[in-house]
Amino acid sequence: MKTESKKLTYIFNGIEFIDLNCLKFAVENKAFRKDTYEYLVNSCLKKNHKSNLLPLTTFKEFLRKYPKKKPCWCLSNSSFIDCHFNKEQEAKLSKNDQFKLIKKNFEYKECLHKNVSPCSDLIIKAHSISRTDSLQSISKDNHVYGMKIDFNGLNFSKIGTKIASTFTGFCEKHDGLIFSSFEKINFEKTSKQLFDLCYRAICIEYNTMQSVINLFTLSKENIDNSENILNQIRLQITKNSQIDFYKLWIKYSNYYKTKMENIYKKASYENLLNHYIFELSDEYPKFQSSSCFNLNIDLEGNYLQDLDNPNIQSKNVFLNCITLNGRGYFILSWFVENDSYGQQIIKSIINKPQQIEDKLFTLIFLYIHNTYASPEWYENLTKEQIIQVNALQSFWNETDKFSTDMICSNFNSIKVNEHGYYKNTLSF
Numbered sequence: 001m002k003t004e005s006k007k008l009t010y011i012f013n014g015i016e017f018i019d020l021n022c023l024k025f026a027v028e029n030k031a032f033r034k035d036t037y038e039y040l041v042n043s044c045l046k047k048n049h050k051s052n053l054l055p056l057t058t059f060k061e062f063l064r065k066y067p068k069k070k071p072c073w074c075l076s077n078s079s080f081i082d083c084h085f086n087k088e089q090e091a092k093l094s095k096n097d098q099f100k101l102i103k104k105n106f107e108y109k110e111c112l113h114k115n116v117s118p119c120s121d122l123i124i125k126a127h128s129i130s131r132t133d134s135l136q137s138i139s140k141d142n143h144v145y146g147m148k149i150d151f152n153g154l155n156f157s158k159i160g161t162k163i164a165s166t167f168t169g170f171c172e173k174h175d176g177l178i179f180s181s182f183e184k185i186n187f188e189k190t191s192k193q194l195f196d197l198c199y200r201a202i203c204i205e206y207n208t209m210q211s212v213i214n215l216f217t218l219s220k221e222n223i224d225n226s227e228n229i230l231n232q233i234r235l236q237i238t239k240n241s242q243i244d245f246y247k248l249w250i251k252y253s254n255y256y257k258t259k260m261e262n263i264y265k266k267a268s269y270e271n272l273l274n275h276y277i278f279e280l281s282d283e284y285p286k287f288q289s290s291s292c293f294n295l296n297i298d299l300e301g302n303y304l305q306d307l308d309n310p311n312i313q314s315k316n317v318f319l320n321c322i323t324l325n326g327r328g329y330f331i332l333s334w335f336v337e338n339d340s341y342g343q344q345i346i347k348s349i350i351n352k353p354q355q356i357e358d359k360l361f362t363l364i365f366l367y368i369h370n371t372y373a374s375p376e377w378y379e380n381l382t383k384e385q386i387i388q389v390n391a392l393q394s395f396w397n398e399t400d401k402f403s404t405d406m407i408c409s410n411f412n413s414i415k416v417n418e419h420g421y422y423k424n425t426l427s428f
Contacts (some may be wrong), residue, residue, distance in 0.1 A: 009230060010053060018230070020044070031240035032233075036073035039066055057213055060229060074236040076220060080156050087232055090225040092358060102218055108210035111171040112203045112257070115265045120173035125166035128204045128370055129322065130183050134288045135161045137323040138374035144288075147393075156373075156393060164372050165288075167233040168229035187324035189277065191365070194422065195269040198318040199260050202292040206253050209246045216243050233311055252314045252341040253292070256335065273318075273333050276346045277423035278360065280328035286377035286413040291368040293372040298348035299359045301404045304341060315341045321364060321414075330360055330414065350419070361410035385411055407410040 006022040020040060024412045026032035044054060050191040054062075064085075066073075072083035093101070111119045129135055134398070136146055139161050146164050148157040170178075179200060182193045207216045220239045263272050264365040296315045305315050318333040332349075334342030364371055381389065388408050 003100055008234060009056070016056040018056055019052060020054055021052045026237050026240075029074070029241060030244045031237040033071060033073045033075055035070060036063075036066060040292065046392070056230070063229070063299045074232075075240055084232060084236075087224055088226060088228060090222075095176045098219075098222070100176060102215060105218055105339055106211055106213055106215040107168050108207050110207075110210075111166040111174055112169045112206060113171075113174040113264075115258075116261050117174075119171040122172045123168050124172045124175055125163070125168055126170045126172065126175040127165050128167050128169075128200065129165040129288045129290050129372060130324070131161055131165070132178075132383070133183070133324050134322045135164060135372060137326070137328075138288060138372065138377075139377040144221045144372040145378045147369045155256045156390070158375065159372070165290075165370065167204060167246045168208050168213075169203050182324060185211045187327070187329075189329075189422065191269040194259070194275050194331065194333065195263070195273060197290070197320045197322075197331065198265075198273055198292070199257075201318045201320060202253060202257050202260065202316070204290060205292045206250065206257060208370070209250050213243055213246050213250075216246075233423045241299065248310055249294075249314075252294075253316070255313060256292075256316055258336070272336060274336055274339055274342055275331060276342075277420070277422055278330035278356075278416045278419040280330060281415040281417045284328050284413070284415045285321055285323070285330070287321065287364065287366050287371055287373040288323065289364050289371040290318065291370045292316050292318045293367050295345060295367075298345050299363065299404070299407070300348040301402070302344070302348065304344060317342065317345060319363070319368060321360075327399055330416070334349075355407065356416055356419075357410045357414050358407055360416075362392060365389060365408070367393045367405065369393075373413075377411075381411060385409075404414075 006019070006025050008019060010017045010019065011372075020037070023037050023040070027034045027037045039337055040054070040059070040062055043065075047058075049058070063073075069079050072078055072080045074084055076083050094310055107317070109123045110370065111123060113119070127135070138144055142161050143158050144161060145156055145161045145166050148155060148159055171271070179194035179196055181190075182194045185193075186192060202255045216239050220236060223239065224235045227235065227349050243367060259272065263269060292305055294305070294316055296304050306312055307314060315338040320331045320333075322329055322331075332342070332346065334345075349363075350356055378386075389411075392406065392408060395402075
């Protein structure tokens with residue numbers, strides 16, 4: 001879904017004006033408080049000011065008279081006096097202090113299986129990709145490469161396997177119970193094992209989005225310290241729009257997550273998901289990945305779905321590229337109700353056999369941050385190859401529009417042996 005932008009200010013004859021219609025648009029998109037906007041409009045009416053363009057000096061005068069004990073215009077739920085009344089005088093936090101605050105507090109901690117059965121008390125750091133089998137298969141000296149948060153944001157860095165891929169999404173009881181089907185039993189591609197892999201993937205995505213909301217909410221508190229009022233409004237509207245965007249995706253994910261939880265209650269796993277399995281050659285893949293995400297364009301550049309309309313339930317695809325019992329698998333799954341969507345994705349991958357591995361690699365590094373690579377493989381890439389991998393990983397930062405030109409060589413990271421649709425008695 002795209003976030004539409006509007007121009008907040010205009011300058012005429014050297015005088016700066018703020019556009020109240022822009023604030024109205026922000027209100028409608030849950031990025032600016034409605035009460036404050038209505039107060040500003042009423043203040044204009046009292047002064048017989050009829051234009052939507054309000055001189056900045058007058059705007060500041062009106063805003064300073066806004067009731068100080070009312071909730072702040074920035075949607076923080078703090079009072080105006082305790083939030084933005086004196087923001088221009090508040091000192092900026094150092095980059096180091098901001099990083100410490102965010103790192104300590106942004107993780108979302110909740111057992112995501114609590115609606116199915118009672119939890120244990122302890123929320124643990126569960127592995128989103130199995131450490132013993134999957135991560136160890138690609139590790140070197142108990143380290144892998146993966147996305148790591150630091151002072152400069154998310155960067156692909158070396159991480160210990162004890163902490164790589166961990167997230168606070170399950171209690172100790174449920175983490176041990178749910179995923180024992182493939183972590184403690186030989187992986188035989190049963191419907192239950194495939195279902196559990198997909199459930200973990202959607203919980204990873206759900207937890208990640210909740211954590212991002214925490215991150216943006218924390219940054220709202222001090223991102224605009226010492227800034228002038230216009231920059232305060234711009235920064236807060238941007239953060240509020242981002243928060244609302246992720247809340248929408250949580251809503252969409254919860255639709256599917258709830259369906260899966262109902263299946264757990266029935267303990268019948270055959271009729272909700274379809275799967276396509278690429279069985280890989282020995283010693284492949286050189287990376288491990290798991291997530292659930294939305295595609296709006298397939299790997300041939302064809303339209304799949306409208307992600308710009310917040311009133312339409314998005315279609316998800318699950319991806320698990322893992323090693324279990326010494327064998328690598330690349331598994332794509334989707335809900336039966338979205339079967340034409342899933343089949344179109346598969347067709348766009350396999351219709352040119354010579355490009356299958358490159359497309360699978362590109363799909364991973366374009367869309368999934370929960371990806372961990374072999375140090376031996378990654379450190380042997382050339383500088384030019386690393387630039388290409390980094391360009392894929394920066395997809396969401398640089399552009400939100402997929403092009404078939406982005407399909408990249410897999411750099412000998414994945415090799416498909418055989419592939420086909422999953423059936424209860426799997427055949428290829």
